[in-house]
Amino acid sequence: MGAAGAVGWWPQVSALLWKELRSESRTHDSFTPMLVFAFTVVTVFGFGLKLAGVSLRPVFPGLIWISTYFIGFLGIGRSFAGEKAQDTLAGLRLVPADPSYIYVGKLLSNLLFLSALEAVSIPLQFALLGVEFTAPLLPFAGVVILGTTGFAAVGTLLSGLATHTRAGEILLPVLAFPVLIPAIIGAVQATASLLGLGNALDWPKWIGMLAAYDVLFVAVSLVVFDFIMES
Amino acid sequence: MSEDTGVLARDLALRLGDNQVLRGVSFGIEPGTVLAVLGPNGAGKTSLLKVLATLLAPTGGEVRVLGRNLRDAGAALRRLIGYVAHQTFLYPQLTGWENLYFWARAYGVRKAGDRAEELLAFVGLELHAHETVRAYSRGMQQRLALARALAHDPRLLLLDEPYTGLDRRATDLLDVIIRESRPQGRTVIMTSHDPTRAIRASDTVVVLRRGQVALLADSRDVDPALVDDAADPSGGRMVVQ
Numbered sequence: 248m249g250a251a252g253a254v255g256w257w258p259q260v261s262a263l264l265w266k267e268l269r270s271e272s273r274t275h276d277s278f279t280p281m282l283v284f285a286f287t288v289v290t291v292f293g294f295g296l297k298l299a300g301v302s303l304r305p306v307f308p309g310l311i312w313i314s315t316y317f318i319g320f321l322g323i324g325r326s327f328a329g330e331k332a333q334d335t336l337a338g339l340r341l342v343p344a345d346p347s348y349i350y351v352g353k354l355l356s357n358l359l360f361l362s363a364l365e366a367v368s369i370p371l372q373f374a375l376l377g378v379e380f381t382a383p384l385l386p387f388a389g390v391v392i393l394g395t396t397g398f399a400a401v402g403t404l405l406s407g408l409a410t411h412t413r414a415g416e417i418l419l420p421v422l423a424f425p426v427l428i429p430a431i432i433g434a435v436q437a438t439a440s441l442l443g444l445g446n447a448l449d450w451p452k453w454i455g456m457l458a459a460y461d462v463l464f465v466a467v468s469l470v471v472f473d474f475i476m477e478s
Numbered sequence: 479m480s481e482d483t484g485v486l487a488r489d490l491a492l493r494l495g496d497n498q499v500l501r502g503v504s505f506g507i508e509p510g511t512v513l514a515v516l517g518p519n520g521a522g523k524t525s526l527l528k529v530l531a532t533l534l535a536p537t538g539g540e541v542r543v544l545g546r547n548l549r550d551a552g553a554a555l556r557r558l559i560g561y562v563a564h565q566t567f568l569y570p571q572l573t574g575w576e577n578l579y580f581w582a583r584a585y586g587v588r589k590a591g592d593r594a595e596e597l598l599a600f601v602g603l604e605l606h607a608h609e610t611v612r613a614y615s616r617g618m619q620q621r622l623a624l625a626r627a628l629a630h631d632p633r634l635l636l637l638d639e640p641y642t643g644l645d646r647r648a649t650d651l652l653d654v655i656i657r658e659s660r661p662q663g664r665t666v667i668m669t670s671h672d673p674t675r676a677i678r679a680s681d682t683v684v685v686l687r688r689g690q691v692a693l694l695a696d697s698r699d700v701d702p703a704l705v706d707d708a709a710d711p712s713g714g715r716m717v718v719q
Binding site for chain 1 (some may be wrong): 553
């Protein structure tokens with residue numbers, strides 16, 4: 248018989264991450280709907296704003312982040328809904344590790360799915376909306392990573408909370424958007440600054456704010472996740 | 479009985495909302511023995527198992543499991559416990575091998591892939607190892623759920639109504655698992671609606687009635703009719719040894 252070895256925290260996180268990736272590779276439950284929705288959102292925004300005769304460049308930072316967050320809810324909402332539907336959440340709670348391993352495993356898988364989506368959807372938005380990419384690449388990538396991390400940190404936590412309610416996935420955006428307002432403002436302002444809209448020297452300040460937001464919400468989530476799972 | 483190796487409950491109480499689910503439940507069993515928990519629906523059998531599995535925190539009394547206080551042990555204790563619940567805890571979109579590999583890794587089992595193959599052979603599913611669980615019959619899923627609970631070679635195996643819905647092959651497998659637990663020193667606690675089968679498989683019987691112990695006895699001294707009397711709220715007889 249196999250013996251259970253010394254169990255830390257990372258083995259459970261990596262096991263859960265492996266399970267999430269393997270499940271997604273088989274079902275495409277998260278990525279495919281997100282990708283389809285991304286095409287739809289970009290197309291609708293593009294046609295709608297062009298018909299209104301609006302110049303897209305000034306509103307482009309807002310469009311990127313609102314569409315990214317809306318699209319992201321499709322995937323993040325599935326994080327715990329699948330566990331609830333399959334009655335596996337209690338099994339995950341029985342694993343010999345601090346329950347925060349569930350949060351971290353889900354957060355990392357959500358980050359991977361969102362990053363893969365953004366690698367497609369953001370260049371697509373620049374191309375389809377006809378906005379020239381003039382930002383320095385590394386700071387822009389930093390803003391995308393930090394903005395996505397903040398969204399995933401809050402979304403993963405509240406997805407776990409929403410699982411305990413009847414409204415479930417529908418409730419998630421309602422709960423999350425008020426909490427995400429600082430992250431949205433920081434991400435939009437940093438993106439605008441990097442694209443030369445407004446003060447071009449402001450972006451380090453907004454990146455600092457995004458980083459602080461991410462650290463705060465990941466830390467808070469690690470502390471409260473155990474209570475959410477027990478409730 | 480030894481406090482350091484078996485399972486010992488003293489005045490265990492559990493309250494869920496306004497409902498007092500367990501009231502002063504006390505029993506003790508030696509390691510390597512099988513305890514059957516019997517009683518009608520709502521007697522508190524599943525809740526007792528959830529407390530022992532650390533899924534529910536007791537609101538009173540003390541429970542020592544394998545020498546550790548249930549309140550303090552946390553993850554260290556969960557490593558020693560295998561739990562077969564009403565749910566299978568299986569992912570239908572993953573294969574049988576993938577399910578066992580995942581749970582073995584989550585419990586820190588070394589060479590999780592080898593362990594998954596070993597368990598699939600043990601429960602007779604090696605030919606279906608790479609089929610998704612969605613395609614498994616109910617009986618095959620039950621056998622895989624048993625394998626999942628054994629992935630980390632637990633010292634305490636908790637079985638909640640394990641015979642319910644099992645096909646013949648899964649029933650035989652469960653009998654083997656319970657029988658082989660004794661020489662391996664593994665303690666088994668199982669709930670059941672079937673007194674005859676549970677008494678035959680166990681060493682000790684506890685009958686719960688409205689969250690209280692109505693009968694605690696050696697299985698050899700208990701017949702199913704006595705269990706029905708003890709569990710019947712109108713019976714009025716309480717036999718506690």
